[in-house]
Amino acid sequence: MSSSFQHVTCLGCGCACDDIAVTVEDERIVRAEHACPLGVAWFGDGRVPGEIRVDGHPSGLEEALDGAADLLRAARGRLLVFLGADLTCSAQRAAVGIADRLRAVTESVVSENASAGILAAQRRGRAGCTLGEIRNRADLVLFWGTDPDEQYPRFRSRFTPLSGLHLRRGHAGRSIVSVAIGTDTGPAEADLHLTLAPQEEVAALAELRARLLGRSLGDPAPWSPELAGLADRLLRAKYVALIHDGERSDQQRPPERIEALIALAQALNGPTRAALTSLRGGGNRSGVEAVLTWQTGFPFAVDFSRGAPRYQPDRRAADRLDAGALAAALVVGAPTSVPETLQRGLARIPTVVVGPRASEAPFPARVIIDTGVAGIHEPGVGYRMDDVPLPLQGVHPGPRPATETLIQLLGRLAPGRTEVRP
Amino acid sequence: MSLDLTLHTAPAVPLEADILTPGRLAGLSALETAKLTVVHGNQSAELGEFFRVSGALDGEIHLTGDLARVKLIGAGMSEGRIVVHGSAGMHLGAGMSGGEILVEGDAGDWVGPEMTGGRIVVHGNAGHMVGAAYRGSRVGLQGGEIVIFGNAGNEIGSGMRRGLIAIGGDSGDFTGVNLLAGTIVVLGQLGWRTGAGMRRGTIVSMHAAEVLPTFSFACIYRPIFLRLYLPYLKRLGLPVTDAQARGSYQRWCGDAIELNRGEILLLESGDAAAAN
Numbered sequence: 001m002s003s004s005f006q007h008v009t010c011l012g013c014g015c016a017c018d019d020i021a022v023t024v025e026d027e028r029i030v031r032a033e034h035a036c037p038l039g040v041a042w043f044g045d046g047r048v049p050g051e052i053r054v055d056g057h058p059s060g061l062e063e064a065l066d067g068a069a070d071l072l073r074a075a076r077g078r079l080l081v082f083l084g085a086d087l088t089c090s091a092q093r094a095a096v097g098i099a100d101r102l103r104a105v106t107e108s109v110v111s112e113n114a115s116a117g118i119l120a121a122q123r124r125g126r127a128g129c130t131l132g133e134i135r136n137r138a139d140l141v142l143f144w145g146t147d148p149d150e151q152y153p154r155f156r157s158r159f160t161p162l163s164g165l166h167l168r169r170g171h172a173g174r175s176i177v178s179v180a181i182g183t184d185t186g187p188a189e190a191d192l193h194l195t196l197a198p199q200e201e202v203a204a205l206a207e208l209r210a211r212l213l214g215r216s217l218g219d220p221a222p223w224s225p226e227l228a229g230l231a232d233r234l235l236r237a238k239y240v241a242l243i244h245d246g247e248r249s250d251q252q253r254p255p256e257r258i259e260a261l262i263a264l265a266q267a268l269n270g271p272t273r274a275a276l277t278s279l280r281g282g283g284n285r286s287g288v289e290a291v292l293t294w295q296t297g298f299p300f301a302v303d304f305s306r307g308a309p310r311y312q313p314d315r316r317a318a319d320r321l322d323a324g325a326l327a328a329a330l331v332v333g334a335p336t337s338v339p340e341t342l343q344r345g346l347a348r349i350p351t352v353v354v355g356p357r358a359s360e361a362p363f364p365a366r367v368i369i370d371t372g373v374a375g376i377h378e379p380g381v382g383y384r385m386d387d388v389p390l391p392l393q394g395v396h397p398g399p400r401p402a403t404e405t406l407i408q409l410l411g412r413l414a415p416g417r418t419e420v421r422p
Numbered sequence: 423m424s425l426d427l428t429l430h431t432a433p434a435v436p437l438e439a440d441i442l443t444p445g446r447l448a449g450l451s452a453l454e455t456a457k458l459t460v461v462h463g464n465q466s467a468e469l470g471e472f473f474r475v476s477g478a479l480d481g482e483i484h485l486t487g488d489l490a491r492v493k494l495i496g497a498g499m500s501e502g503r504i505v506v507h508g509s510a511g512m513h514l515g516a517g518m519s520g521g522e523i524l525v526e527g528d529a530g531d532w533v534g535p536e537m538t539g540g541r542i543v544v545h546g547n548a549g550h551m552v553g554a555a556y557r558g559s560r561v562g563l564q565g566g567e568i569v570i571f572g573n574a575g576n577e578i579g580s581g582m583r584r585g586l587i588a589i590g591g592d593s594g595d596f597t598g599v600n601l602l603a604g605t606i607v608v609l610g611q612l613g614w615r616t617g618a619g620m621r622r623g624t625i626v627s628m629h630a631a632e633v634l635p636t637f638s639f640a641c642i643y644r645p646i647f648l649r650l651y652l653p654y655l656k657r658l659g660l661p662v663t664d665a666q667a668r669g670s671y672q673r674w675c676g677d678a679i680e681l682n683r684g685e686i687l688l689l690e691s692g693d694a695a696a697a698n
Binding site: 075076077078079102103104118119122123124202203206207209210213215256259263267305306311313314323324325326327 | 434435436438461463464465531532551555556557558559560581596599600615618619634635636677678679682
């Protein structure tokens with residue numbers, strides 16, 4: 001038996017392409033039309049494990065949920081709730097409810113680069129836009145140390161094609177500039193190429209900004225003539241889109257680079273218009289920040305230990321684990337999205353994992369409950385990298401939904417059922 | 423007679439003891455103080471489970487023991503004095519508006535974040551973010567003084583708007599990053615990228631330092647205000663010499679990508695040699 005689904009949203013990367021046509025035959029996904037290789041791999045054949053294990057032994061759902069609730073309630077010390085990838089916003093919301101009830105600290109699938117970007121935006125604001133705006137208006141697209149073709153294969157064809165609603169067709173309408181930072185190169189077919197060494201990057205951004213603002217500079221650096229040309233080009237554009245990778249790069253970048261990029265976009269918003277876009281990974285990770293913000297007011301690193309949410313972005317879960325400050329952990333979402341530094345720490349404390357492919361977790365866990373993947377098995381809402389919410393469909397039967405499982409766990413942690421803490 | 427608290431059981435996980443301020447303990451007996459609630463991990467505990475309490479408060483609290491895992495000591499205090507005979511944990515004197523905290527050992531990260539008045543003196547080293555703005559917030563220290571005799575970590579005085587931070591030893595990277603105004607004096611070496619994004623304010627060092635390209639050299643002069651500031655720091659116990667107070671300094675203006683009204687003052691090398 002074959003069934004097909006139109007306009008399916010793919011969460012393989014942060015582009016969240018919502019034009020995928022999925023065909024399912026005999027409970028297997030056989031085709032994902034329009035999807036890029038990353039998307040095809042993300043959909044797979046739709047089959048995921050559906051195991052439930054307690055202390056390594058197969059178990060029933062009720063028993064596992066009771067075991068998880070007991071383990072989390074019995075922990076003495078601070079608890080960690082990790083919000084991972086591949087969950088719908090409603091599942092994330094239930095997980096935030098669990099963190100609240102457990103008075104836990106939360107950590108989420110937000111990389112060092114992305115969290116530095118959030119903090120910088122909170123400090124000085126941010127000029128951003130939706131990807132549709134880039135598609136239809138940006139006549140100069142500057143790729144800063146990123147070539148989206150690798151990690152975000154359809155980004156350029158969907159959001160920076162040769163024509164847009166308010167642009168002339170062809171190269172006359174839109175020019176592409178690539179700034180390579182060390183080994184992080186930009187698109188090969190750009191109209192202008194610049195190369196900077198990683199240690200020059202922040203200073204070059206500062207110089208570029210000083211040029212845009214018309215401020216005098218001391219000794220000119222060796223890359224100055226090229227930057228002067230770029231500054232001139234930026235000023236002549238009608239709408240500049242600055243694109244950088246908010247997730248990963250070949251090397252760890254200094255956190256001040258993102259603040260410098262934000263400041264550059266802001267400086268451009270006087271003489272012309274500009275917006276900064278951070279490329280973000282898939283699995284609805286932007287949704288984690290959206291849900292935490294609407295539930296608690298803070299986008300990540302929320303601490304519920306005092307009964308009300310507190311923002312503690314300077315104290316991340318990996319540091320707390322290293323300091324021995326955490327007693328137990330609940331990981332919701334795909335366990336492979338847990339950063340490696342955290343995985344090592346989680347191996348030392350009792351852990352519950354509820355999420356897609358939980359049984360394949362790369363760290364030991366006491367209670368494991370496999371759920372479906374958001375957007376493949378579970379319908380709901382997911383966020384694109386530019387914080388635009390998109391509907392997710394369930395195209396494949398798969399195991400139990402994560403939202404339902406987490407709400408059941410939340411119910412077991414209700415005040416009437418738990419021992420009352422002073 | 424002062425109120426004495428001696429740590430008898432080291433907390434297994436960090437203890438949040440923001441009740442340890444003279445204002446909150448005023449009028450309480452030693453027994454009542456020991457019954458106060460502190461947050462230990464995800465649970466509430468009584469202060470007496472960790473501290474032996476004796477004496478009565480006369481405006482001064484003495485804390486004894488290794489309190490490196492006790493956070494928020496003196497947070498929000500507005501009067502009185504706290505003396506820590508040992509080390510103090512993170513967020514010491516967070517948001518305090520008055521009074522004095524003296525630490526005989528080291529202090530953790532976040533000494534006096536967003537404080538508005540009073541004085542914190544640390545005889546040992548301090549961690550990162552001394553007198554800084556909390557993450558995501560724009561304004562750090564808004565008044566008062568922080569004096570560290572030893573070294574301090576990165577981002578000292580981040581987003582500071584008013585007040586004085588003095589470091590006897592070296593400071594880490596990004597000293598005075600996003601400085602809005604105020605004065606930072608570092609007697610030792612400065613780390614990388616001092617004053618990045620500063621708008622106004624003064625950063626003084628007694629050693630040569632690499633200055634960001636968006637700073638421009640202005641002049642060499644003898645700042646008159648340092649003849650008042652540095653002897654004041656000497657009275658507080660920092661090893662300041664007369665040659666430093668009267669020396670000539672290079673003045674660098676910046677940060678050009680912000681308001682360009684800030685200054686970094688670096689003691690001239692000839693004067694630096696005389697000062698040592």
